[in-house]
Amino acid sequence: MATPAPAPAIAAAPAAARPPLDVAGIVRDAALFALVTFGLCVPIIAFRTDLSETSALGLKPRWGLVAILCGLVFLGRLAQRAVVANRDARRALTPAPRQATEAVDATPNAGQRVSGLALPLFLGVAATFPLLAVLGTGGLGESRYWVDLGILILTYVMLGWGLNIVVGLAGLLDLGYVAFYAVGAYSYALLSTTLGWSFWVCLPLAGLFAGLWGMILGFPVLRLRGDYLAIVTLAFGEIIRLVLINWQDFSGGGAGISSIPRATFFGIPFTADEDGFAARLGLPFSPMHRVIFLYYLILALALVTNLVTLRLRRLPIGRAWEALREDEIACRSLGINTTNTKLTAFALGAMFGGFAGSFFAVRQGFVSPESFNFLESAIILAIVVLGGMGSQIGVAIAAVAMVGGPEMLRNLGFLSAVFGEGFDPNEYRLLLFGLAMVLMMIWRPRGLISERSPSLVLKERKRISGSFVKEGHG
Amino acid sequence: MEVFAQQLINGLTLGSIYGLIAIGYTMVFGIIGMINFAHGDVFMLSAFIALITFLILTTWLGISSIALALLIVLVVAMVLTALWGWSIERIAYRPLRGSFRLAPLISAIGVSIFLSNFVQVVQGARNKPTPPMMREVIVLWTGENGYAVALSYRQIVIMAVTAVLLAGFWYLVQRTPLGRAQRACEQDRKMAALLGIDVDRTISLTFVLGAGLAAVAGTMYLLYYGVVSFADGFVPGVKAFTAAVLGGIGSLPGAVLGGLIIGLVETFWSAYFSIEYKDVAAFSILAIVLIFMPSGILGRPEVEKV
Numbered sequence: 118m119a120t121p122a123p124a125p126a127i128a129a130a131p132a133a134a135r136p137p138l139d140v141a142g143i144v145r146d147a148a149l150f151a152l153v154t155f156g157l158c159v160p161i162i163a164f165r166t167d168l169s170e171t172s173a174l175g176l177k178p179r180w181g182l183v184a185i186l187c188g189l190v191f192l193g194r195l196a197q198r199a200v201v202a203n204r205d206a207r208r209a210l211t212p213a214p215r216q217a218t219e220a221v222d223a224t225p226n227a228g229q230r231v232s233g234l235a236l237p238l239f240l241g242v243a244a245t246f247p248l249l250a251v252l253g254t255g256g257l258g259e260s261r262y263w264v265d266l267g268i269l270i271l272t273y274v275m276l277g278w279g280l281n282i283v284v285g286l287a288g289l290l291d292l293g294y295v296a297f298y299a300v301g302a303y304s305y306a307l308l309s310t311t312l313g314w315s316f317w318v319c320l321p322l323a324g325l326f327a328g329l330w331g332m333i334l335g336f337p338v339l340r341l342r343g344d345y346l347a348i349v350t351l352a353f354g355e356i357i358r359l360v361l362i363n364w365q366d367f368s369g370g371g372a373g374i375s376s377i378p379r380a381t382f383f384g385i386p387f388t389a390d391e392d393g394f395a396a397r398l399g400l401p402f403s404p405m406h407r408v409i410f411l412y413y414l415i416l417a418l419a420l421v422t423n424l425v426t427l428r429l430r431r432l433p434i435g436r437a438w439e440a441l442r443e444d445e446i447a448c449r450s451l452g453i454n455t456t457n458t459k460l461t462a463f464a465l466g467a468m469f470g471g472f473a474g475s476f477f478a479v480r481q482g483f484v485s486p487e488s489f490n491f492l493e494s495a496i497i498l499a500i501v502v503l504g505g506m507g508s509q510i511g512v513a514i515a516a517v518a519m520v521g522g523p524e525m526l527r528n529l530g531f532l533s534a535v536f537g538e539g540f541d542p543n544e545y546r547l548l549l550f551g552l553a554m555v556l557m558m559i560w561r562p563r564g565l566i567s568e569r570s571p572s573l574v575l576k577e578r579k580r581i582s583g584s585f586v587k588e589g590h591g
Numbered sequence: 592m593e594v595f596a597q598q599l600i601n602g603l604t605l606g607s608i609y610g611l612i613a614i615g616y617t618m619v620f621g622i623i624g625m626i627n628f629a630h631g632d633v634f635m636l637s638a639f640i641a642l643i644t645f646l647i648l649t650t651w652l653g654i655s656s657i658a659l660a661l662l663i664v665l666v667v668a669m670v671l672t673a674l675w676g677w678s679i680e681r682i683a684y685r686p687l688r689g690s691f692r693l694a695p696l697i698s699a700i701g702v703s704i705f706l707s708n709f710v711q712v713v714q715g716a717r718n719k720p721t722p723p724m725m726r727e728v729i730v731l732w733t734g735e736n737g738y739a740v741a742l743s744y745r746q747i748v749i750m751a752v753t754a755v756l757l758a759g760f761w762y763l764v765q766r767t768p769l770g771r772a773q774r775a776c777e778q779d780r781k782m783a784a785l786l787g788i789d790v791d792r793t794i795s796l797t798f799v800l801g802a803g804l805a806a807v808a809g810t811m812y813l814l815y816y817g818v819v820s821f822a823d824g825f826v827p828g829v830k831a832f833t834a835a836v837l838g839g840i841g842s843l844p845g846a847v848l849g850g851l852i853i854g855l856v857e858t859f860w861s862a863y864f865s866i867e868y869k870d871v872a873a874f875s876i877l878a879i880v881l882i883f884m885p886s887g888i889l890g891r892p893e894v895e896k897v
Contacts, residue, residue: 156674160643161636162713174719176646290693337882344626344696348832349881352874355829359874363867491825495700502697548708554701555683562687562694 138206143198151191158183236510243271243416247409257405264408266524268415268480272473273520275419277500277512279469282426284498285507286435287462288442289339290347292494293354296334297327297467299361299489301474306374306484316380316479320472327471328464335463339456354494361486373485380479382410411480418476422469423509429465438462439507496520496550503557505564514565523550593734597741598862599855604746604815606854607753611808612831613838613846614760615801621777621841622797623688628699629679631828632706633802637672637809638819639710642719644668645813649722657724661814665752668806676802680795703824711821718820721813749811756807757847760800764843773797777841826870830857833877839890848888 165177242249250263276298283291304323308314314322338349361368368374379387387394387407395402429435437458441448449455478484500519504511523546612634619627644667648660683702687694725748728741764770775783776793784790812827813819834853838845853873860872880887 153674153678156671157678159671160647161639161710164643164647166643166646166714166719168717168719174642174646174721176643176650290696338878341881341885343692345881345885347696348626348836349878351829352877352881356871356874356878359868359871363871492704495704499697499700502693506693544712545708547704548712551701551703551705551708554704555698558690558694558698558701559683559686562690 138199138202143195143202146198147191147194150194151187154187154190155183158186162186239510239513247412257403261405261408264405264412266521268408268412269524270517270520271412271415271419272477272480273497273500273516274513275415275422275473275476276470276497277504277516278419278422278426278509279466279473280497280501281466281504281507281509281512282429282438282469283462283466284501285512286426286430286442287438287459289459289462290343290498291350291463291466292347292491292498293334293350293352293357294466294470294497295489295491295494296350296354296357297331297470298474298477298493299357299486300327300330300467301471302478302484302488303361303368303374303474304471305475305478306377307368309378309478310374310376313378315384316378316475317383320475323475324468324471327474328468331464331467331470332460335460335467339459339463351491351494354489355491358486358489361489368486371486373483373487375483377478377482377484379482380407380411380414411476415476415480418472422472425465425469426509434458434461492547499550499554503554503564505566508564508566511564511566518565519550519553523547593732593736593738593740594862596731597738598858600740600742600746602855602858603851604749604854605858606834606851607750608808608811608815608850609827609831609834609853610847610850611753611756611804611811612827613834613850614843615805616832616835617838617840617843617846618773618797618801620835622773622780622794623684623695625684625695626699626832627798627801628696628828629683629702629706630801630805631826631831632703632710632824633672633676633679634805634809634812634827634831635819635821635824636675636706636710637668637802637806638813638823639714639719639809639821640671640806641665641668641810641813642721642819645721661748661810665807665810668810669803672806672809673799673803676798676805677795680798684798685791685794703828707821707824714821716821718818720818723817725814745814749815752807752811756804760804761843763800769793769796829877830870830873833873833880836877836885837880837887839887841891842887842889845887845889 163178163180163183165179166174167177168174246267247260247264250260250267251257254260254263276294280291280294283289283294301323304326305316305319308319308322309316334350334353338346338353341349362371364370381387382394385392385394385397387404387410389402390396393402394406400406430439437448437453440451440453441455441458445455448458477488481488496519500515501512503519504513504515526546526549527543612630615630615633616627619625619630641664644664645660648654648663654660654663679702683698684695687698725744728743729747731740731742733739764773772783772788772793773796775786775788776790780790783793808831812823830853831850834849835846836849837852838847838849853876856876857869857873861869864872
């Protein structure tokens with residue numbers, strides 16, 4: 118709330134034909150906002166319930182917090198109304214050329230244009246990130262946090278690209294994508310702990326299993342459309358999670374599976390002994406070798422996902438996906454087998470989810486059903502939608518913003534000096550995440566990157582606005 | 592036999608709670624065709640409002656009559672939750688009307704995540720128990736093996752309150768101008784607007800009514816289970832949505848019927864099969880109904896326009 122009350126200043130500003138500012142109305146409006154905020158805060162914020170020693174709930178009043186919140190909303194609304202009134206007054210004086218017509222956002226604006234330079238820059242940073250982290254923090258061991266964060270972000274980039282096949286290209290809304298992530302993770306965890314198979318054998322198998330599950334779950338549900346499909350996929354995702362929790366003999370139940378074999382460098386383990394990775398290359402041993410290897414592993418996996426998607430878009434099957442998203446009835450009348458087309462998209466998306474899942478298992482060394490709850494699905498879907506459905510680079514940017522952004526909250530320790538001791542910004546991570554999803558939908562429903570490059574061109578390659586791209590029915 | 596009768600009573604109690612939540616889903620879907628994903632969390636929030644109001648009344652104001660306290664709690668929770676419902680619609684859904692199809696759903700998921708974490712931040716992550724109330728039971732009859740079929744006061748209150756409120760709600764929707772406008776918007780929003788109905792106001796009203804009924808469900812849930820936590824919105828929400836789909840989405844009697852069926856299935860499944868898989872049963876019903884009977888029991892089949 119930077120500018121609390123610029124309203125009087127504007128009212129006093131000399132303007133020839135400017136209509137007088139309705140200060141009383143604005144103040145009344147802001148007061149109404151504050152009143153509603155007060156109603157929302159009572160009693161959920163005003164009283165905190167705490168368990169006392171006698172195990173009965175006690176109430177702790179927090180009227181100060183309510184007053185602060187109401188005050189902030191009042192001032193914020195005041196500022197917003199004043200800014201809007203100022204803008205409107207300025208517009209009234211200088212009529213815009215297209216005032217009578219609706220705003221048509223057919224051409225993406227400059228800020229949204231991803232220039233040819235952005236892509237190599239992005240790739241370059243991704244490829245040299247561990248090096249940058251080591252140089253930035255001043256040591257191999259110190260860079261661990263950053264490389265781990267990079268791995269986390271890249272995992273979500275890969276999941277986003279995998280889901281992008283289903284949601285962005287084929288236009289099928291999948292709210293249970295995390296189920297395939299879970300299938301991949303548990304495939305690797307179970308195969309490696311019971312049969313002792315190595316990661317490189319299990320990785321394709323995990324993708325295969327996940328793809329198979331995509332087919333099994335996809336086949337009955339793909340005749341559904343829109344929100345119904347979303348809900349059924351959500352139900353399947355939850356069923357798989359609940360079965361993993363309850364089927365003790367198979368999956369270890371809620372405790373999960375631990376001591377999963379760690380990743381090896383194509384058979385060479387990252388250990389400190391003689392035939393370990395460091396000893397063979399004559400390097401001093403560091404646990405960071407494994408982390409950096411994992412980083413490049415997930416980078417490679419993500420890039421493979423991206424390349425396969427880009428190639429598939431040019432194949433008949435990929436064109437059929439996009440045609441399906443644009444108009445399902447036209448597709449059917451042109452002889453495209455819609456069920457098979459949807460099923461391939463679903464299974465391929467699931468397969469990449471499975472690859473990512475087995476990577477997750479090998480990275481963590483531990484899997485439990487709690488890692489695969491609905492929130493994960495929602496985060497992945499949010500990444501795809503916020504990135505601009507169908508835009509590969511948009512998904513990558515959204516993953517950095519949505520996963521890396523909340524992570525930055527952990528570093529805001531100085532805030533506890535402002536808000537008092539015991540203030541943990543990390544608590545607000547998901548709260549802000551939910552808020553960001555709502556605000557993004559209001560501010561830019563088409564995602565961060567709202568331009569698309571068509572997969573097929575006649576004469577010259579042009580970029581088109583995302584407003585022309587449909588989001589599918591299924 | 593006695594076990595069956597007991598489970599029937601328990602199932603109907605649980606089913607009335609689900610039915611109350613399901614009405615909120617079915618009304619919103621009927622009028623703007625969106626799944627209000629945050630409805631389950633509105634329900635959870637209302638249970639917290641009820642809990643805090645109850646504590647204020649009993650410990651600070653010293654109201655000793657549980658019945659009077661419950662009545663006040665019910666009214667306060669309904670009013671405040673309705674305000675939440677109104678605000679959510681106003682902030683998160685109304686600006687998206689006419690936007691692309693996925694936007695409201697994503698926004699609703701965002702609201703759902705926001706609400707559950709908001710409650711976690713402001714009230715803490717631990718389970719919140721209420722002091723025991725209305726533990727008395729009426730023994731209906733005792734079987735030969737000594738198994739007593741009991742109906743607790745709580746269950747009587749829950750079923751009676753649900754019945755009374757549903758009757759009132761039914762009157763509101765069927766016999767008042769507000770309800771008429773609401774039904775008109777459900778059938779054809781554009782036509783209703785041409786005939787002079789304030790569509791935005793009617794949609795707001797739908798959210799207010801849905802949240803109000805969710806608050807009744809939240810209060811009853813608190814009374815029945817005696818404990819609530821910030822994560823309690825998701826699963827009851829999905830079950831209530833299942834009830835709405837099972838009854839035929841868009842149909843009000845269908846929502847109540849679906850709620851009762853889901854409640855009965857859940858209790859019988861827990862009693863006769865396994866309590867661990869009761870949620871799996873509910874989710875499976877959701878999937879099976881959507882795949883094989885998407886228009887539900889009382890719903891109208893959707894006609895695909897070419």
